[in-house]
Amino acid sequence: MSDTLAPRRAAARRRGRTRLEIAVLSAPAVLVFLAFVIFPVVLAAYYGFYRWKGYGDPTDWVGLNNYRLILTDPAFHDVLWHNGLILVLSLVLQGPLAIGLALLLNRRIRGRSAIRVLVFVPYIISEVIVGTGWSLMLQSDGAVNGLLRAIGLGSLEADWISDPDLALWTLMAVITWKYLGFAVILMLAGLQSIPDEIFEAAQIDGASYWQIQRRITLPLLGPTIRIWAFLSIIGSLQLFDLVYIIWGQYVSGTAGTSTMAIYMLAQGRNAGNYGYGSAVAVVMFVISLVVALIYQRFVLRRDLRGAVTEGTV
């Protein structure tokens, strides 16, 4: 009797112990994650149905009224348009530039590693510092205009920050400056992962440099480009720090650079309308999610194989 029971009991004990280990090791991370990431998002969906100043329990149920107000507010249409412009312009400006620079820097040149470090510096510096530095340089009596005067291009002097015709392009220039190095480093790493043999084979077959880049490098760089574009898109939809530091929540509206996140802060917390701010967060989330799912469905499918929507374990 005991001969057959003992191993079974031992196995049961081991299973219990395994369960305990799983619980102890995973509980802290799962709980913190649920409490501070998932729960707030669920709360936002709940608060979004109330007119609520953030004190006590929300009681003034307004149904979909917050959402109706957001979607019909011309100011929200403006910020949505800005986010869309920033998204498209980021891809169009940074993508080709990053690929071109990466192809160039991938050649045999001296000081490659130093170059790689230096072009990454803008990415490492915080948005606040980048914003503070650029806003000083872009003042009408700042260094950018001073430099233009010094090299005889004084006629190009402009009010880079508050001129509504220019402000969005100024923002794009700062964004490109800050994130281009990151894109180049990603592309370089992508290029490095392409095996040398493919290039050697193509060269032996008589392919020219440009043929090789177009027919071999670009297609093989595809996964890297697609991942970079995904990161860029999500970043564009959530842009906040740079705009907030350089333009602030009031100027950014008139200069035409404010984003959904700025709108959320100004109309939500700063106006004391937590219900409304939560609804804006939900709208932002839905927009990001839809964009991400569409992108994942049609573009990233081959690369991620469902990492976002289903487990890959």
Next chain:
Amino acid sequence: MSATTTLSRKPKGRDGGPVTYFVALLFVGVCVAPVLYIVLGGFRTNAHITTDPAALPDPWVTVNYLGVLKSSVFWGEFANSLIVALASTAGIVALGLMVSFVIARYDFRFKGAMYSLFAAGLMFPMVIAITPLYLVIKDLGLVDNLLGVIVPQIAFGLPTTVIILVPFLRAIPNEIEEAAALDGMSRLGFFFRMVVPLSLPGVVTVGILAFVGSWNNYLLPLYVLNSQANFTLPLGVQVFSSQYSTDTAKVLAFTSLAMLPALVFFSVFEKRIVGGLTGAVKG
């Protein structure tokens, strides 16, 4: 380590000509010039900045930098940033390593769901959750408290950590675990004595990303911290630059000193940061 070797491998393609060098130098110049402007601007006088905004320091003055270095405000904010960054990094690494170990090396029913939960977290950036997150922090009484920044940062740092560490931990050969078991080591003993040291390179990458992310974070401190005594450096830079908006040189000095730690940190761990990002994206 493998990422480093891949990156430093012999470059392919043809040699760079003068055009390559010219474009490379131009690119580097554009990337570095604004940073140099901030650093050098701190050595200038306001009068000189006003008359000639784009010029080298003349005369060189150290009064701006010394003024910042002697201010208790700067060092207080520096200390806050350091505390928040170290605590967040420790939390992210500890919790992330534990849960990644479970996902990578245990078999149980909710394993796939657990991985998806964290992977989906990549879709919940802080900007989107910030309004209700602030309310949660408020309900916990953590407004204007460094913990109110640290704990959410740990939570939001977990998705990237799990995504990077799970493949890393799965790559540890089963033979090592079996050998450890034969030697009478328990699963937890295996975790502490084998997994933690073996996954050190991945842990360092994750730790660096967590530290730099925390050091540069602005949005969460902006919502959570109200009093200057609790400000982190990004908030400090913003407040200082609006307080001393007429004293440009001093603002530039404060700004350069605030970015210095991140730059030093980056130059020390440069290979790992660049390699880690590539690994994260390719993984």
